[in-house]
Amino acid sequence: MAQTQTVTNEGITELVKCCSGGTATGVKSVCCLTDSTPCTAAITSTYASPADTKCTDSGFELADADTVTQSTTNTTGDTIEVDHVFTASGSKNVTGVIICNDDDDVNVMETCFNAVLPMESSDTITYEGKIVFDQTA
């Protein structure tokens, strides 16, 4: 299974609402996904129905990201960067990560790993996700 990653349709809607002054909140939270087989990220995924089941325990549940910053990839300030460290408090199969808004009702970006990661207690996942508004051809 190849790794897959995408910004979702509802994520784009939320980002455009932010830019156009609509009722929306910026990127803030992260949550791991779990299953026994690798997932596939899809643009049609939503917060209620992501590519896999959202983790609700073992340190991989929904939480505010450690850092959310505006950074630079090509053009100054063209990137939203999310960094987080998940610390396992028990065993869990982790298949991916979703990045959500501050209200925790929109799945902005979805990442599916290429394999299921069998996490054991005290394991850590250091995750860095970037949404780049690409201006380079």
Next chain:
Amino acid sequence: MVESVTNRGLRVEWGMEHRDGICELCNIPMVTREVEIDSEYYGKVSKRKVNRVVCPKCLGMKGRLIVKNVSIKPPSPPSCLSLKCLIKYFKDSLFFVLLSNYHTRRVLYAEAHRGEKILERYRIGQPSPQTIWQAIHANIKLKCPICRKYNVDPFLFRNK
């Protein structure tokens, strides 16, 4: 309205490191403690208490690396319908498939051998194949236990 077609748009990049609970420096089990970290939200920095694994000896927070994953950029769609563009797209797609295969196998191999000594390239993913030919070699090497163990290229029969 003037419509302009470009390759620009929204792009996603990500990276991930999976580490175990054994300190990479002291090689002793780490313990989970509540620590204070600097949390940043769009330039606003605040202190936050979180649970992290900490080495009781050196107070380091890094365990031994099990595997590092990096995002692979899918090939850009062809920009024209000429044979040259289509062949380039076909080559890029083939390379993408082989590279994805390699990284999937590498991650599975590294996860299955956590805590054991294996070639560092399978944990960190670098050096990564840069061409179709290198990707074919790397995939076959990863399948072959003897080549993996002795770091030998299965086609050239020499260290690579």
